[in-house]
Amino acid sequence: MAHGNRWIIVVVLLLVVSLVFNLGMLAYAAGASLLLLAIARWLTMHWIHSLTATRECNRLVAEIGDKVAVNVKVENSSKLPIPWLLLEDLLPRRALAISPPSLAVQGTRIKLSMLRGRDAKVLAYQMDCNRRGYFQIGPLVLETGDLFGLFRRYRVGAEPVFLLVYPKVTPLEGFDLASRRPIGEVRMTYRLYEDPTRIAGVRQYEPGDSLNRVNWKA
Numbered sequence: 001m002a003h004g005n006r007w008i009i010v011v012v013l014l015l016v017v018s019l020v021f022n023l024g025m026l027a028y029a030a031g032a033s034l035l036l037l038a039i040a041r042w043l044t045m046h047w048i049h050s051l052t053a054t055r056e057c058n059r060l061v062a063e064i065g066d067k068v069a070v071n072v073k074v075e076n077s078s079k080l081p082i083p084w085l086l087l088e089d090l091l092p093r094r095a096l097a098i099s100p101p102s103l104a105v106q107g108t109r110i111k112l113s114m115l116r117g118r119d120a121k122v123l124a125y126q127m128d129c130n131r132r133g134y135f136q137i138g139p140l141v142l143e144t145g146d147l148f149g150l151f152r153r154y155r156v157g158a159e160p161v162f163l164l165v166y167p168k169v170t171p172l173e174g175f176d177l178a179s180r181r182p183i184g185e186v187r188m189t190y191r192l193y194e195d196p197t198r199i200a201g202v203r204q205y206e207p208g209d210s211l212n213r214v215n216w217k218a
Contacts, residue, residue, distance in 0.1 A: 040146035050078035053157030064168040072123040079117040086143040102131040129165045
């Protein structure tokens with residue numbers, strides 16, 4: 001059960017007790033607290049559902065040494081301002097744990113800010129591709145809540161995309177890789193020795209066959 005919901009239950013119990021025992025001041029305080037909690041809960045739900053996010057990447061296929069730019073835009077479609085909003089674009093742990101990391105992040109992929117009504121925030125960062133692999137970029141996680149910290153809501157803002165990093169292609173210069181047979185294999189019409197691996201059956205004699213290839217026993 002969420003922390004804010006526990007407070008609602010406590011306030012409701014206090015309100016019931018105050019009404020049963022005719023405690024006017026306690027009933028008034030409990031009613032006002034219950035109203036504030038209800039407003040805070042409604043605002044939190046309204047804020048989280050009024051957020052939309054889009055993601056842009058300059059490339060999804062790269063080589064080692066390339067830079068990948070990521071821009072995530074979050075918009076508030078409501079007229080009400082959001083007092084605090086936490087943005088985090090997730091990256092896989094295996095891409096960040098080793099040193100140097102497979103994806104070296106330059107910029108901010110985690111941001112805490114306020115968002116006015118009908119306003120937008122942009123989360124921009126770059127990644128240096130240091131190792132080959134297949135990496136998930138995202139999803140974007142949004143978190144907001146009321147000013148008292150009683151209610152918090154999480155939501156996936158933008159779905160993940162996938163980055164494929166290939167090994168860097170290095171030209172081989174200074175190596176003689178020319179073929180010794182530029183026109184391909186040449187078929188030999190005369191063989192000095194028989195190749196025992198080339199097995200063939202007996203056929204009729206044809207003009208032009210070499211006499212040493214005639215099966216005289218047949």
